[in-house]
Amino acid sequence: MMSQKLFNVAVVGATGAVGEQILKLLEARNFPIATLKLLSSARSAGTKILFKGEEYTVEEAAPTSFEGIDIALFSAGGDVSKALAPHAVASGAVCIDNTNAFRMDPETPLVVPEVNIDKISEHKGIIANPNCSTIQMVAALKPLYDRFGISRILVSTYQAVSGAGARAVDELMRQTKEIVNGNEVKPDILPVSSLPVKHQIAFNAIPQIDKFQDNGYTLEEMKMIRETKKIMGDESLEISTTCVRIPVLYGHSESVYVEFKEDYDLQEVKELLASAPGVVLQDDPAEQLYPLASDAAGQLEVFVGRVRRDLTHPRGLNLWIVSDNLLKGAAWNAVQIAEYIAIENK
């Protein structure tokens, strides 16, 4: 009989939108857990959560919370990760961080398992999970990058409100109800909860996700650019982005233009996508089959369709990439990394 090593796991941000999905996945995947510790801010401490039929009480996360922890999954915001992940590392834990805190740190691998799983072994205690809109794009483009080379990517996103957290989901539902009942809406959270100006998201499209940078791009747009280069390991890759929030609850969609370095065959592109790990090709115009956020919600894969030759460039390709931003875009990518660590350390 094979013995399996079990791990002491901590989930920081256990009561948040991503933390909730991480717990569901750890349970569904039967992750080899010895002990489970659920951590959160002071505000949510005391919350009771069921995991495999057992009730856990969420504790306030503190520097001392990580004694004996093997794997710590962080999704409680960048400030919490910056403050606590070093303590978790000092206690001997491997941290899988879902925030922006360490993604661009040269010491920290930024990992999408389908793309650069080999980077995990280089970690010095922290492995960063990329931004949701980045993950689904690189997962879909990787097999094409390997085969034809990519010189240039232009992407316009159609992002779900759940990417801005549970309060943004509540806000979209609240505004939607007000409008269908013929009432005025009072925007409260979006586009950026910490900024003064708020815009209606129900029945609207807001071309701002996160704060504006000096170059006129938002932080979300710059994250996609920087993270894609780092994950692909190619600083020469040219990327430009327009990130837009639309009234969808779960599932980011992306209209992506790719310019290959080499001539390509469209049929081969489709075959590469169809056989890529974690990618599902949904592409049959005759049957009106293409990825939809409504279909991708709740699924672990990245869905790709509308695969067609660009009409302005002989090596250009257009595609439509959709995935559940809370799953492959966050919780599932993190749990995939945790599974690799568990396998490597068994």
Added chain:
Amino acid sequence: MMSQKLFNVAVVGATGAVGEQILKLLEARNFPIATLKLLSSARSAGTKILFKGEEYTVEEAAPTSFEGIDIALFSAGGDVSKALAPHAVASGAVCIDNTNAFRMDPETPLVVPEVNIDKISEHKGIIANPNCSTIQMVAALKPLYDRFGISRILVSTYQAVSGAGARAVDELMRQTKEIVNGNEVKPDILPVSSLPVKHQIAFNAIPQIDKFQDNGYTLEEMKMIRETKKIMGDESLEISTTCVRIPVLYGHSESVYVEFKEDYDLQEVKELLASAPGVVLQDDPAEQLYPLASDAAGQLEVFVGRVRRDLTHPRGLNLWIVSDNLLKGAAWNAVQIAEYIAIENK
């Protein structure tokens, strides 16, 4: 005292979403009307409509409906225009056609007044109004085209359901109510009412507007390409498009990448847009100011923001273009053309 010539005007499709806006605009603009004839399909004939406080009864449109008519505005679908516009022309009317029927006919000018008003005089009885998503894009890009030349345009759209007619508006509202009440939705109209497969539009993004063509692009996408080339009078202009329906009622948004022929100065681009006729520059990241469908709805102008250098090409520019698809995208563009005809013939 100046005498003003008055015109006998017919509105075909008077009970439709665009026809309703045309009548509102003719009234608001105090268009010089001698007699007004409201026409529709047999199904809507008999409907009573108030215009300037007077009640009109909608009549069924027929080949004989146009006797004595000077200006006929068509927005009752391409088949109706194809069947009846030639009769209207034979009766001596000038037809302003809001459908796809004659747009690519070499004999028919395709006019956006801010772009190619000079083409109106070449008409042989019919002047075509372009597709909604085309109009707002060319109106915004024209001053930049004239100054720097444009070699290439890539656009991803975020289109409102009203572009698919009043039934699609009803469908979005109906589905939205079902979902906020926790019920299942049964898609009935979108993406294309005449095709078998229907998709949910509420809380979703559908990358299909109109039927697929053999090259993998939809008819809406090909319309944008062909019409932009014709309106700009430049067949060498390279354009690629991704057209997406999102759960917005009124107002199309577009993420547009433009590659200029000449080097450009970003400040000059903004100044050109700020002074362009029919265009409003809304671009102040520090104040979170950019165009929103919710602000553009009900307005006549084309709104442009997020104007910034592309990060992949030295002559590339990205912008965000929003306009009310039923107004500048349809009814207002048609009434603008009617006003030019009235002035020329007074």
